[in-house]
Amino acid sequence: MRILILGGDGYLGWPTAMHFATRGHEVTVYDNYLRRRIALETDSEPLVSLLPLPERASRFEAETGKRIRVVLGDCCNLEQLLQTVRETAPEVIVHYAEQPSAPYSMADRGAARLTFENNLGATFNVIWAVLEAAPDCHIVKLGTMGEYGTPNIDIEEGWIDVQHKGRTQKFLYPRQAGSLYHTTKVLDTDLLWFYVRLYGLQVTDLMQGPVYGLSTPEMDLHPELATAFNYDDIFGTVVNRFITQAVAGVPLTVYGKGGQTRGYLNIKDTLQCIELAANSPPGAGQLRVLNQFTERFSVNQLAERVKGVGDKMGLSVEIRPVDNPRKEAEDHYYNPAHSGLLDLGLQPLFLTDDVMSAMLERVLQHREAIDQRKILPRVRWNS
Amino acid sequence: MRILILGGDGYLGWPTAMHFATRGHEVTVYDNYLRRRIALETDSEPLVSLLPLPERASRFEAETGKRIRVVLGDCCNLEQLLQTVRETAPEVIVHYAEQPSAPYSMADRGAARLTFENNLGATFNVIWAVLEAAPDCHIVKLGTMGEYGTPNIDIEEGWIDVQHKGRTQKFLYPRQAGSLYHTTKVLDTDLLWFYVRLYGLQVTDLMQGPVYGLSTPEMDLHPELATAFNYDDIFGTVVNRFITQAVAGVPLTVYGKGGQTRGYLNIKDTLQCIELAANSPPGAGQLRVLNQFTERFSVNQLAERVKGVGDKMGLSVEIRPVDNPRKEAEDHYYNPAHSGLLDLGLQPLFLTDDVMSAMLERVLQHREAIDQRKILPRVRWNS
Numbered sequence: 001m002r003i004l005i006l007g008g009d010g011y012l013g014w015p016t017a018m019h020f021a022t023r024g025h026e027v028t029v030y031d032n033y034l035r036r037r038i039a040l041e042t043d044s045e046p047l048v049s050l051l052p053l054p055e056r057a058s059r060f061e062a063e064t065g066k067r068i069r070v071v072l073g074d075c076c077n078l079e080q081l082l083q084t085v086r087e088t089a090p091e092v093i094v095h096y097a098e099q100p101s102a103p104y105s106m107a108d109r110g111a112a113r114l115t116f117e118n119n120l121g122a123t124f125n126v127i128w129a130v131l132e133a134a135p136d137c138h139i140v141k142l143g144t145m146g147e148y149g150t151p152n153i154d155i156e157e158g159w160i161d162v163q164h165k166g167r168t169q170k171f172l173y174p175r176q177a178g179s180l181y182h183t184t185k186v187l188d189t190d191l192l193w194f195y196v197r198l199y200g201l202q203v204t205d206l207m208q209g210p211v212y213g214l215s216t217p218e219m220d221l222h223p224e225l226a227t228a229f230n231y232d233d234i235f236g237t238v239v240n241r242f243i244t245q246a247v248a249g250v251p252l253t254v255y256g257k258g259g260q261t262r263g264y265l266n267i268k269d270t271l272q273c274i275e276l277a278a279n280s281p282p283g284a285g286q287l288r289v290l291n292q293f294t295e296r297f298s299v300n301q302l303a304e305r306v307k308g309v310g311d312k313m314g315l316s317v318e319i320r321p322v323d324n325p326r327k328e329a330e331d332h333y334y335n336p337a338h339s340g341l342l343d344l345g346l347q348p349l350f351l352t353d354d355v356m357s358a359m360l361e362r363v364l365q366h367r368e369a370i371d372q373r374k375i376l377p378r379v380r381w382n383s
Numbered sequence: 384m385r386i387l388i389l390g391g392d393g394y395l396g397w398p399t400a401m402h403f404a405t406r407g408h409e410v411t412v413y414d415n416y417l418r419r420r421i422a423l424e425t426d427s428e429p430l431v432s433l434l435p436l437p438e439r440a441s442r443f444e445a446e447t448g449k450r451i452r453v454v455l456g457d458c459c460n461l462e463q464l465l466q467t468v469r470e471t472a473p474e475v476i477v478h479y480a481e482q483p484s485a486p487y488s489m490a491d492r493g494a495a496r497l498t499f500e501n502n503l504g505a506t507f508n509v510i511w512a513v514l515e516a517a518p519d520c521h522i523v524k525l526g527t528m529g530e531y532g533t534p535n536i537d538i539e540e541g542w543i544d545v546q547h548k549g550r551t552q553k554f555l556y557p558r559q560a561g562s563l564y565h566t567t568k569v570l571d572t573d574l575l576w577f578y579v580r581l582y583g584l585q586v587t588d589l590m591q592g593p594v595y596g597l598s599t600p601e602m603d604l605h606p607e608l609a610t611a612f613n614y615d616d617i618f619g620t621v622v623n624r625f626i627t628q629a630v631a632g633v634p635l636t637v638y639g640k641g642g643q644t645r646g647y648l649n650i651k652d653t654l655q656c657i658e659l660a661a662n663s664p665p666g667a668g669q670l671r672v673l674n675q676f677t678e679r680f681s682v683n684q685l686a687e688r689v690k691g692v693g694d695k696m697g698l699s700v701e702i703r704p705v706d707n708p709r710k711e712a713e714d715h716y717y718n719p720a721h722s723g724l725l726d727l728g729l730q731p732l733f734l735t736d737d738v739m740s741a742m743l744e745r746v747l748q749h750r751e752a753i754d755q756r757k758i759l760p761r762v763r764w765n766s
Binding site: 113116117120124132151152154162165168172175176177178186187191193198333 | 492495496499500503504511514515534535536537543545546547550551552554555557558559561563566569570574576580581710716764
């Protein structure tokens with residue numbers, strides 16, 4: 001397949017590119033380094049610094065003989081994106097190209113505007129680039145479980161049949177998110193669903209939970225193939241943060257009561273899910289929604305798990321709740337469906353003690369690089 | 384009250400400004416003439432050409448002794464909007480400032496982009512101008528009944544209690560619109576609801592049906608106080624179009640089967656509704672949604688009504704269905720609630736024969752100005 005990966009420099013974008021290229025697909029990555037710029041500006045650099053994309057692609061080719069084409073471009077520049085879509089004639093576009101940090105989106109007006117304009121502008125342009133230059137292309141869009149929020153009823157996979165006064169209507173499952181970042185993904189969904197209905201686009205919306213991990217077969221080939229592993233409050237997801245805090249001897253920062261429950265998955269499972277989605281397009285005029293996670297934990301459970309494994313490794317892990325910087329329910333009902341990807345063949349990797357100790361070992365190799373100033377929450381929106 | 388009317392040059396904006404100014408409120412209108420520019424570019428000029436806003440305000444002051452302050456500004460320019468909000472310190476902002484044409488939003492990529500960027504950018508900036516410069520201000524936002532589409536269950540007023548597997552959750556009523564214009568209003572709602580939840584904004588979202596009419600007490604004071612009355616396929620709403628077609632001797636253009644049913648209201652009722660909403664703010668942290676229409680008709684019913692009244696006036700009105708340029712259900716369930724504004728005190732004016740004959744009489748005065756090239760649909764998105 002010809003696959004165009006938008007946001008191909010990201011935590012998931014780069015491993016996705018290597019994953020598909022290894023399997024013989026024609027892969028192009030497209031990125032404008034927005035996340036790198038924000039990381040620099042917010043003092044949120046990843047644990048291991050990254051080579052530029054062309055150098056990473058060269059290293060990948062040296063290790064595997066497989067080529068990843070790199071285009072340094074901005075999804076908000078429609079002409080540039082259109083040209084890339086025309087040149088690559090993709091059968092699949094994986095759309096990761098969004099400002100991905102909830103705290104950053106809540107930092108101030110400028111960060112809100114950047115998030116809003118970038119994320120909506122990118123999705124609008126992806127839609128029009130596909131309509132004009134690759135109308136049969138399957139768009140695999142990264143959504144987030146965070147779009148649903150924490151409703152008091154079961155979360156279904158994207159859709160819900162509403163019974164009301166003796167009649168029934170199927171609707172997109174109502175979404176209400178807890179940050180502007182997550183809200184931009186709600187708006188993305190609305191916009192994609194409109195163009196699916198009106199113009200017959202085919203879209204898979206992957207409602208992903210927080211991802212953890214820093215190992216995939218391709219990343220493990222060479223240190224220069226590592227992805228952006230963030231442990232800071234801006235870009236770091238909670239498992240990655242806790243693992244790094246355990247290594248650094250910093251108490252694990254549970255936000256508030258720690259009852260917040262989410263669905264999590266290993267970065268290797270993200271790659272499986274993207275591949276499964278790409279291999280089975282939904283068909284023209286279809287918006288397929290899949291809830292992408294493998295198991296559920298509360299923040300307290302995660303902290304206890306990391307402490308358990310860390311203590312066994314002699315790390316003496318402490319847990320110290322901090323005032324919740326986020327406006328969110330700390331104790332809530334949470335029962336999301338997630339059978340769609342299992343039905344497509346997903347073989348889940350769970351967050352076992354072995355997986356956690358392997359993460360701890362890997363991060364221990366970079367212990368000196370951990371900057372403790374980046375760990376405590378620097379953005380608050382719960383006031 | 385100090386009232387800032389964004390989009391104060393529009394079909395509804397200008398009459399709203401005069402309505403509030405007449406009642407002694409301090410009114411500022413803010414507009415960048417975007418609708419005038421699009422009307423020029425698409426050959427969709429209104430029946431009677433309009434003076435610039437400052438001249439209209441001068442004429443209004445000459446007639447009534449009341450002042451309307453005019454600021455020529457763009458809601459997409461946050462600094463300009465912020466400055467106006469700081470200067471006017473509004474207690475109420477009426478937000479009409481959107482590209483309002485469904486057909487225009489579907490014309491091509493450029494029109495789609497303009498609609499998307501203008502409408503979302505304006506709403507984003509209104510939110511931030513209020514957060515930064517007038518946090519207690521009540522935002523009265525013009526939504527549209529078109530956000531709901533035509534679901535197979537009753538349409539409630541903005542919210543719905545969903546019963547699902549023995550549990551219950553109140554959600555924003557799910558929205559799915561039939562044009563990009565209407566979809567931008569869905570996204571507006573998502574965004575406003577997010578900032579209401581997170582930062583305690585107070586917002587009334589008025590889900591308005593198609594408006595008709597060209598007479599209000601203030602407009603009737605002097606011909607130069609008329610509003611933009613469009614009868615073309617781009618900006619003209621269906622009753623206004625049919626009335627004008629009847630006068631011009633052009634068969635009424637029913638789109639498709641004509642079973643499309645909507646809730647309609649007189650422009651005088653729009654003014655009542657806006658005033659009722661402004662007089663009773665919902666309170667901080669509240670998104671109040673009101674369905675703003677007074678009675679329901681199918682397109683066929685409207686055509687028959689206009690024909691009936693027109694024929695009595697000797698106009699020999701014909702009805703001629705044309706291929707539906709829109710992608711929409713032509714025969715559907717439609718039962719929307721609309722008790723909220725009645726509870727606030729709305730006294731509806733219905734579309735009586737007298738109201739229709741008065742409209743026909745008024746348009747007859749401008750019969751020579753009707754340009755028949757503007758009447759048939761020029762934008763199609765049902766293919």
